[in-house]
Amino acid sequence: MTVLYCPPDSKTLTEAEREKLFQNLSDAKDFVGWALQVFVDTVGPAEKYEEKLSQRFPGLQVTVRPKADSLFPIVSAASICAKVARDHAVKDWNFPEDLGDVDTDYGSGYPGDPKTKAWLLKYLDPVFGYPQFIRFSWSTAKNLMDSKCCAVHWDDDEEDGEKAAARQNNTSMLTYFNRSAGSAANGAAHQSHRFFTERRLQGLDAL
Secondary structure (H helix, E strand, C coil): CCCCCCCCCHHHCCHHHHHHHHHHHHHCHHHCCCCCEEEEEECCCHHHHHHHHHHHCCCCEEEEEECHHHCCHHHHHHHHHHHHHHHHHHHCCCCCCCCCCCCCCCCCCCCCCHHHHHHHHHCCECCCECCCCCCCCCHHHHHHHHHHCCCCCCCECCECHHHHHHHCCCCCCCHHHHCCCCCCCCCCCCCCCHHHHHCCCCCCCCC
């Protein structure tokens, strides 16, 4: 029989401590079998997720609790495995973007870490935001992009392009597709781009 100690909160462990416990769990993998009971950590409504998971997996006894890693050792162990796997992926990350020599000292990845903050500021592009390495839905990254990146408004189905442009005091791109060939004759001052005039291209009202 193998007994492993798992701390109440895996976030309190150092990377080296997580690695050691992960190795112990890996060494005991022969004792891993099919689960009859499942414990799940959640940041949302526990009762709702517990009911949904129980319906999805009727053969399992599902327990969903906030901060489950501090309540159930098995969840703490799973959290350690997940964090170690994340640490390995981060260390070996291959940036598909052409960023040159990237500083790989990201820090812990938590918003309170000065190294993480410095990295986020250093690699924030004012137009494109962050490389794929960063999860854009992360509130820390989202707040930085909202405050330091160029603002962009996307026309969507919920708001007409003309109304959106008027709200932004701009001309909607859609207006260039709505102008008829006879608009100049009706007094409009619009003049075709050189690309069209050099090729003797004209707009059509109908086919």
